[in-house]
Amino acid sequence: MIEITDVLNELSKKRPVFHSEADFQHALAWRIHEEYPDLNIRLEKRVILNEEEVYFDIFAFKDNKILVIEVKYKTKHLNTIVNVEEFSLKNQGAQDQGRYDFIKDISRLEKAMETHCNSTGFAVFLTNDESYWKMPIDNVNTADKDFRIHQGKTIEGKLSWKEGTSKGTMSGREDPIRLKGEHILNWKDYSNLQKQNGKFKYLLIDVKHGNGV
Secondary structure, rough: OOOOOHHHHHHHHHHOOOOOOHHHHHHHHHHHHHHOOOOOOEEEEEEEEEEEEEEEEEEEEOOOEEEEEEEEOOOOOOOEEEEOOEEEOOOOOOOOHHHHHHHHHHHHHHHHOOOOOOOOEEEEEEOOOOOOOOOOOOOOOOOHHHHOOOOEEEEEEEEEEOOOOOHHHOOOOOEEEEEEEEEOOEEEEEEEEEOOOOOEEEEEEEEOOOOOO
């Protein structure tokens, strides 16, 4: 329906960095609109999946085809100026919860794709925090081992917190996540501002109707 990688590559030329996740979401939606003006695009569209209310970040449709995109934008501290515009990014931390939430996005997209035969979903994770794409030194004993999303990992099946994980870490995220498909993780370069924490990479997961179903 769209060439999402091309869209992101073009977006990176004008917007190598964003103020917030909402800023990224809006910029991505606008870029899609510019390249595919015949698409109807909605933000934060409400959908009912298995009697559960879900809001999708970007929802596009044309005729009987639909496109759903979920975005995540996680940052480390960065102060920079791009085209006379100042950016001041904070250390967001809570990477374990960030990983869980991204995989939850993938799970929701899988469920959404089941309901429509002409549907495509993308989960996009953009960050300048290398702890997301680098394999940890201790990848066995971490509480969020199942939810790690570093380069080259494959995620599939039932994913759970390690036994003994603190309630604070799991707050609102206690349930295991079940993926129907197999997803091989491949991080790609987005932009490089040539300063500390100025390198951004993105992880793109493509979920189509029938994936793993």
